[in-house]
Amino acid sequence: xxxxxxxxxxxxxxxxxxxxxxxxxxxxxxxxxxxxxxxxxxxxxxxxxxxxxxxxxxxxxxxxxxxxxxxxxxxxxxxxxxxxxxxxxxxxxxxxxxxxxxxxxxxxxxxxxxxxxxxxxxxxxxxxxxxxxxxxxxxxxxxxxxxxxxxxxxxxxxxxxxxxxxxxxxxxxxxxxxxxxxxxxxxxxxxxxxxxxxxxxxxxxxxxxxxxxxxxxxxxxxxxxxxxxxxxxxxxxxxxxxxxxxxxxxxxxxxxxxxxxxxxxxxxxxxxxxxxxxxxxxxxxxxxxxxxxxxxxxxxxxxxxxxxxxxxxxxxxxxxxxxxxxxxxxxxxxxxxxxxxxxxxxxxxxxxxxxxxxxxxxxxxxxxxxxxxxxxxxxxxxxxxxxxxxxxxxxxxxxxxxxxxxxxxxxxxxxxxxxxxxxxxxxxxxxxxxxxxx
Numbered sequence: 153x154x155x156x157x158x159x160x161x162x163x164x165x166x167x168x169x170x171x172x173x174x175x176x177x178x179x180x181x182x183x184x185x186x187x188x189x190x191x192x193x194x195x196x197x198x199x200x201x202x203x204x205x206x207x208x209x210x211x212x213x214x215x216x217x218x219x220x221x222x223x224x225x226x227x228x229x230x231x232x233x234x235x236x237x238x239x240x241x242x243x244x245x246x247x248x249x250x251x252x253x254x255x256x257x258x259x260x261x262x263x264x265x266x267x268x269x270x271x272x273x274x275x276x277x278x279x280x281x282x283x284x285x286x287x288x289x290x291x292x293x294x295x296x297x298x299x300x301x302x303x304x305x306x307x308x309x310x311x312x313x314x315x316x317x318x319x320x321x322x323x324x325x326x327x328x329x330x331x332x333x334x335x336x337x338x339x340x341x342x343x344x345x346x347x348x349x350x351x352x353x354x355x356x357x358x359x360x361x362x363x364x365x366x367x368x369x370x371x372x373x374x375x376x377x378x379x380x381x382x383x384x385x386x387x388x389x390x391x392x393x394x395x396x397x398x399x400x401x402x403x404x405x406x407x408x409x410x411x412x413x414x415x416x417x418x419x420x421x422x423x424x425x426x427x428x429x430x431x432x433x434x435x436x437x438x439x440x441x442x443x444x445x446x447x448x449x450x451x452x453x454x455x456x457x458x459x460x461x462x463x464x465x466x467x468x469x470x471x472x473x474x475x476x477x478x479x480x481x482x483x484x485x486x487x488x489x490x491x492x493x494x495x496x497x498x499x500x501x502x503x504x505x506x507x508x509x510x511x512x513x514x515x516x517x518x519x520x521x522x523x524x525x526x527x528x529x530x531x532x533x534x535x536x537x538x539x540x541x542x543x544x545x546x547x548x549x550x551x552x553x554x555x556x557x558x559x560x561x562x563x564x565x566x567x568x569x570x571x572x573x574x575x576x577x578x579x580x581x582x583x584x585x586x587x588x589x590x
Contacts, residue, residue, distance in 0.1 A: 153195050155269040158185040163192045165206050171241075172217045172253045177264040177271035178243035179222055179251040180282075182450075183459050184480075185266060190238035199236030206239055217255065220248040221326060224465030224472070227479050244460040244480045247290065247447065250274060250282040258283065291423050292466050295329050296339035305372040306341050309474055326466045336423060337466040340373040347423075349376045351383060353433045369428065373467070374474065377418045380431060384410060387433060405438060405507050406490035412483040413505045417442040419471055420463050425501070441504045456493055458485045494545040494588050508588070530569075533558075537566040538588070541576060545585040 155161055160174050171187070178185040189210075190200040200206055207228050214226060227242040256262030263274035307317050322328060327338035339345050346369075353364035368379040388403045388410060417429035422444030429442040446452070447461040460481035462468045471477045487495075487505070497504045530538070533556070540552055553563035570576045579587045 155193070155195075157181075157266060157268060158183055160185065160187045160269070160271075161191040161193055161195065162187060162189050163198050165189050165200070165209065165239075169217065169253050169255060171210060172213060173264050174271050175214055175222065175226065175241065175243050176218060176251045176253055176262075177266045179218070179225060179246040180249050180264065180274065181266035182245050182461075183454065184243045184245040184461070187241040187243070188238055189241070190236065191233070197234040197236045197238060200239055203230040203237045203239055210239070210241065217253060218251055219254050219258075220246075220251060222246060222251060222465075223326060224462060224467075224469030225480075227472070229479065242480050244462055244465075245447075246465070247461065247463070248286055250279050250286075291336035291340070291464055292326055293329055294336040294424065295331075296334040296336055296342075298339060298342070298345070299334055301334055301338055301342040302344075303338075303342060303372070305343050305375050306470075309372075309374050313474055315473065325470060337464075340423065340467070341470065343372060345370060347373065347376070347428055349380060349428050349431075351380065351431045353387075355435070357434050357436050359432075373418065374470070374476075377415070377471075377476065380418075381411060381414055384414065384431070384438075387438075404509050409487045409490040410438070410507065412486045413440050413507070415471065415477055416483050416487075417505070419467050419477060420444065420503075422463060422501075435509075437506050437508050439504055439506050441502055443502055445500055445503070446498060452496075452498060456484060456488065456496075458482065492542050492545060494542070494585065497587075530573075530575075534566050534569055537563070538570060538575065541570075541586045541588065545587070547586070 153159065158178075160178075162171070162174075165171065171189075174187050178187070189206065190198055190203075192198055207230060210228050214222060214228075222243075225244045225246050227240075229240050229242070231238050231240050250258060250263045252258045252262035253264075254262075258279060260273045260276055260279070263279050264271040265274045265278070266272075303317070303321075307321075310317050317325075322334075322338065325337075325341075327334060327341065329335045340347060348367045348369035351364075351366045351368060352359075352362060355361040355363045366383070368376045368383070385407075388405055388407060390401050390403050414431070417431075417440050421427075421429045421442040425443045427443040429440065432439045432441075444463060446455060447463065450459070450461060458481035462480070468477065468480075477483065491507055495506050495508075497506070536556060537552055540547055540555060544551075549563045549567060550560060552558075552566070553560050556563070567576070571578075574589055576586050576588055579585055
């Protein structure tokens with residue numbers, strides 16, 4: 153693999169600020185990137201002698217030598233390639249651009265941006281422009297209305313992971329505003345707050361008949377997260393299917409994808425709106441809705457590719473400390489292993505993830521089971537069309553005709569049947585996508 157706009161190779165960890173320079177370039181780049189230590193410029197693995205020691209050095213250097221703080225915006229992990237130990241630094245795009253090497257300040261000597269396969273000095277005009285547009289309304293800069301806060305719950309969760317929060321933990325976890333007061337991150341992590349996380353369960357497929365309503369907030373956001381994960385684990389019922397050959401068990405929703413969706417909603421919610429994530433279960437689906445649109449300049453395609461631009465880097469750092477989330481950008485690809493892109497809906501101010509209950513196997517049918525009898529009434533060919541839509545929700549009539557080796561008019565007729573039966577609907581016109589309704 154060669155170097156690209158998102159991949160940089162370094163044969164060894166240098167003592168100068170070369171690593172800081174490369175990380176700054178990726179922080180300022182809209183897609184972030186990855187730096188590999190122990191690989192030469194030709195892509196050959198050379199290895200590192202002391203990966204654990206180098207990882208500690210890298211974390212310390214990035215923490216202390218880059219401004220604004222990039223904690224929560226990078227991961228440093230060890231990997232093996234061709235039998236040799238190497239180090240991978242995953243860097244997300246930051247929202248407080250321009251980032252710079254502390255030693256040289258916010259200048260052309262300290263600010264860099266990724267251009268092609270190189271970290272290039274940032275022109276002063278770009279530095280000034282980015283600084284003037286820097287995101288200031290982040291939860292790390294918003295003052296908590298409550299300044300008497302306690303963090304017993306947070307400390308317990310850290311201790312359970314073998315980590316101890318000392319007297320400087322509030323500074324280390326960036327729980328203060330630049331003026332030295334508790335910020336909104338501290339408010340969310342405190343034992344008591346006014347943040348309510350709502351769970352609702354309905355009888356039917358609409359919000360008319362509410363049968364269960366719970367609140368999991370008013371405590372540390374971490375505790376609320378665990379409570380919601382536990383609640384949904386109970387709701388994720390195991391179904392059994394017995395055939396002549398075997399007995400198979402399958403939960404209503406894929407457990408890994410559901411967990412990733414919950415964590416994504418908690419960590420990336422836009423808390424500046426004071427609207428917490430919401431979790432709702434219907435007879436045919438679960439909906440998880442979080443506040444906040446895609447990051448400025450990010451496309452849906454980049455979102456699905458796992459390119460990361462954490463909205464709340466302080467929360468990301470805490471959730472990674474507690475091993476609730478793994479590498480940056482890994483959550484969405486994990487969800488897409490079990491559910492296709494049509495399960496995501498993007499609104500101007502919200503993101504909604506919808507997982508159907510009609511998973512293959514336990515609930516019946518080769519493509520996910522019959523809900524309300526609709527799928528059971530389809531022909532085999534119409535089922536094949538629906539399966540192709542599940543795999544690619546932007547597929548065209550012509551592409552389906554080519555894949556199934558049928559003529560164009562027959563393909564269009566199958567789509568019309570699926571629309572008439574209210575199994576699919578077109579969203580966004582000719583440039584949009586097919587949304588599966590069941």
